[in-house]
Amino acid sequence: MSALPIIGVWLGGWAVNIWLSRFDTRASRTLVAVIFGATIIALWEMIVRIYAIPTVILPAPSQIAASFAANGSILWTDFVQTILKGALTGWLIGAGAAILTAIAIDRSPFLQRGLLPIGNFVAALPIVGIAPILVMWFGFDWQSKAAVVVVMVFFPILVNMVAGLRATDAMQRDLMASWAAPYGASLWKLRLPAAMPFLFNGLKITTTLALIGAIVAEFFGSPTRGMGFRISTAVGRLDLPLVWAEIVVAALAGTLFYGLVAALEKKVTFWHPSQRR
Amino acid sequence: MKRLMTGAAALALMAGAAQAGDLTLQLKWVTQAQFAGYYVALDQGFYEEEGVNLTILPGGPDIAPTQVLAGGGADVIVEWMPAALAAREKGLPLVNIAQPFKASGMMLTCLAETGITDPATDFAGKTLGVWFAGNEYPFLSWMNTLGLSTEGGEEGVTVLKQGFNVDPLLQKQAACISTMTYNEYWQVIDAGLTEDDLITFKYEDQGVATLEDGLYVLEGTLEDPEKVTDLVGFVRASMRGWQYAAENPEEAAEIVMENDETGAQTIEHQTRMMTEIAKLLEGSDGTLIEADYQRTVDILLAGGSDPVIEAAPEGAWVSTITDRAFD
Numbered sequence: 001m002s003a004l005p006i007i008g009v010w011l012g013g014w015a016v017n018i019w020l021s022r023f024d025t026r027a028s029r030t031l032v033a034v035i036f037g038a039t040i041i042a043l044w045e046m047i048v049r050i051y052a053i054p055t056v057i058l059p060a061p062s063q064i065a066a067s068f069a070a071n072g073s074i075l076w077t078d079f080v081q082t083i084l085k086g087a088l089t090g091w092l093i094g095a096g097a098a099i100l101t102a103i104a105i106d107r108s109p110f111l112q113r114g115l116l117p118i119g120n121f122v123a124a125l126p127i128v129g130i131a132p133i134l135v136m137w138f139g140f141d142w143q144s145k146a147a148v149v150v151v152m153v154f155f156p157i158l159v160n161m162v163a164g165l166r167a168t169d170a171m172q173r174d175l176m177a178s179w180a181a182p183y184g185a186s187l188w189k190l191r192l193p194a195a196m197p198f199l200f201n202g203l204k205i206t207t208t209l210a211l212i213g214a215i216v217a218e219f220f221g222s223p224t225r226g227m228g229f230r231i232s233t234a235v236g237r238l239d240l241p242l243v244w245a246e247i248v249v250a251a252l253a254g255t256l257f258y259g260l261v262a263a264l265e266k267k268v269t270f271w272h273p274s275q276r277r
Numbered sequence: 278m279k280r281l282m283t284g285a286a287a288l289a290l291m292a293g294a295a296q297a298g299d300l301t302l303q304l305k306w307v308t309q310a311q312f313a314g315y316y317v318a319l320d321q322g323f324y325e326e327e328g329v330n331l332t333i334l335p336g337g338p339d340i341a342p343t344q345v346l347a348g349g350g351a352d353v354i355v356e357w358m359p360a361a362l363a364a365r366e367k368g369l370p371l372v373n374i375a376q377p378f379k380a381s382g383m384m385l386t387c388l389a390e391t392g393i394t395d396p397a398t399d400f401a402g403k404t405l406g407v408w409f410a411g412n413e414y415p416f417l418s419w420m421n422t423l424g425l426s427t428e429g430g431e432e433g434v435t436v437l438k439q440g441f442n443v444d445p446l447l448q449k450q451a452a453c454i455s456t457m458t459y460n461e462y463w464q465v466i467d468a469g470l471t472e473d474d475l476i477t478f479k480y481e482d483q484g485v486a487t488l489e490d491g492l493y494v495l496e497g498t499l500e501d502p503e504k505v506t507d508l509v510g511f512v513r514a515s516m517r518g519w520q521y522a523a524e525n526p527e528e529a530a531e532i533v534m535e536n537d538e539t540g541a542q543t544i545e546h547q548t549r550m551m552t553e554i555a556k557l558l559e560g561s562d563g564t565l566i567e568a569d570y571q572r573t574v575d576i577l578l579a580g581g582s583d584p585v586i587e588a589a590p591e592g593a594w595v596s597t598i599t600d601r602a603f604d
Contacts, residue, residue: 056347056369136444140437219338221440224427229409229438236341236360236410238367 002050006043013039059241067241068248074230075249082227083253085142086214090149094210095203098154102161103187116162123155127213131220140221148217153206160202164195197272200265207257211250297503300511301332303342303351305490308335308537310522310550311459312355313529314377318518320532327510333536338441341410343369346495352504353511358488358573359414359585365593366586370496373594375512375602377519379561379569381486382553383415384479386462387453388446396478397423402431406439406446406454414585416455418576419485443468453478459553463546487573489557491565499595513602516563523558526551564599 017035020028041061047053048060055063068075101119105112131148138144168191176186218228227246234242269275304312315333318324324331334351336342342354343364353374361371385396385405393399400423407416417427426433437451443464445451456462458479465475480486492512498504522529530547570593577585 054347056344132440132442132444135440136448139450140445218438219440221445222438224436224438232339233409233413233438235344236412238341238343238347238364238369 006046009042056238056240059244063241064244068245071242077225078227078230079249081142081225082214086145087149087210090146091153091210094150094153095157098157099161102158105162106165119155119158127216131217135221140223145214145217149210149213152209152213156205157202160198164198165191167194196269203261207261208254211254298328298507299330300507301351303334303345303354304336305342305355306336309542310530310533310547310554313522313533313551314515314519316532316536317522317529318514323514323517327514329507329510354493355490356493358491359577361493362586362590362593365590371493372496373491373493373565374598375492375563376488376565377561377563378490378557380557381480381489382458382557384456384477385453386456387476389474389476391452400425400434403452404435404437406437406451408455409438415480415487418585422485422579459550463549485576487576488569508598509601512563512598519558523555565594
């Protein structure tokens with residue numbers, strides 16, 4: 001009996017979306033997604049309430065929203081500590097280092113044979129193994145979290161960039177050579193632009209990796225702020241709505257971060273076939 | 278976390294089909310001599326004699342026993358009273374049914390070179406390592422009684438969330454770290470520091486000791502007469518196990534080693550731990566002593582601006598189980 005309203009809401013949302021899918025306008029496309037999300041949240045709220053699921057197992061969306069609203073300043077402090085200081089700094093340093101290393105590898109076959117295997121080796125290190133060591137080296141504050149992020153994002157960007165620098169074909173390179181273009185000019189005018197789709201692929205993959213790395217690294221020692229710190233301590237205090245509020249922040253930040261990189265990619269690689277509308 | 282939740286949910290489903298006499302015990306931490314009494318009682322067949330079929334679940338850094346209990350993953354948990362009372366105030370009706378540990382093993386271990394000799398005057402401006410996940414309550418209460426802010430600065434203390442190792446002290450990242458008399462203190466000694474390099478402040482000596490390693494169940498469990506009978510047998514057998522372990526530390530350590538699936542423990546460390554644990558057991562037959570309970574509550578309430586619990590708990594412990602177990 002108690003399942004009837006749940007099934008009703010679910011079928012209702014489904015029916016509305018099927019009807020909407022007849023119209024292929026911009027508004028209807030957005031609306032379908034919004035209705036889908038709203039239905040999921042409504043079902044979640046109903047299931048938790050109807051079956052009286054304890055808060056420590058799964059809080060209702062309304063409880064999470066209330067916690068989100070009540071703990072604004074805590075969430076903001078944690079966001080700055082983990083996302084802006086830890087993840088973003090680490091991601092920028094890691095990406096910069098990976099791009100420069102890729103160019104060095106591209107320049108010299110010697111490095112190509114030596115550096116890539118080392119990069120491979122570093123990529124295979126588990127985060128739970130390196131995080132405590134990096135906390136020891138760089139202290140408890142955000143610097144050690146940034147270091148973990150650097151290690152995590154370096155390799156995917158490196159591999160993509162190395163592949164990108166090889167993305168030109170012989171004909172294009174011959175053309176540059178026939179104009180007597182030195183290495184630098186050929187790199188700047190031909191090969192770097194050609195590598196951009198590959199680079200952005202790596203950058204997009206690592207946005208989420210950076211967030212995960214910064215949050216998980218805080219489990220291994222942190223000051224008394226940060227999203228990872230809050231998640232692990234709030235579980236111990238059975239304050240699950242706060243844990244979920246942090247998860248909401250992480251999800252929003254991750255989406256925004258990915259979206260920004262994707263938007264930048266559109267601007268930079270407008271010439272690439274994948275960007276055609 | 279996700280794995281834990283699905284595990285708890287799966288266990289809750291299995292618990293529906295549990296046999297009479299089946300009990301699941303969730304430990305507060307990994308398999309070690311801190312829980313020797315339960316492993317010894319299992320190994321020696323004390324639970325079997327009571328008709329209790331006990332499953333022991335080891336804990337770990339990512340496991341909050343209170344949450345496992347709430348999720349139906351265990352019938353009984355080993356937990357510290359501050360965390361249990363805080364959870365009770367959060368709406369999880371935890372009840373203490375027995376208190377095997379009389380004394381607290383918690384202390385702050387400081388480097389002597391920091392010049393700290395008196396907590397009341399020397400902690401200000403220092404960095405202290407603290408465990409979280411429910412273990413921070415005794416520390417926060419202590420700082421409150423000293424009138425020190427935990428927000429850092431010159432007048433307060435800077436708190437580090439300590440991982441589950443003693444590196445912050447060895448690396449000199451913190452002036453003091455949290456240690457247990459029976460475990461982390463010896464890890465510091467094993468790392469090459471001598472007792473002269475260190476100065477320790479036991480919570481017991483500072484008058485801020487709270488009860489540790491009690492046995493807790495949910496209120497609803499006590500309404501089921503069959504479960505209560507099982508719990509009586511469980512407590513009686515556990516205390517026999519503790520007595521046996523305290524009298525035979527080497528053998529108890531060996532039994533713990535046999536049960537340690539991680540292979541991370543050494544027999545020397547476990548034997549030493551058992552010897553230290555035995556000191557904490559002295560003077561307890563498993564019955565909670567009301568004065569100790571009251572002292573714990575008073576310390577937690579003396580929180581100044583940010584007390585661990587807001588009001589004195591009601592019905593947070595029962596003597597019915599231990600009364601029946603030891604009459």
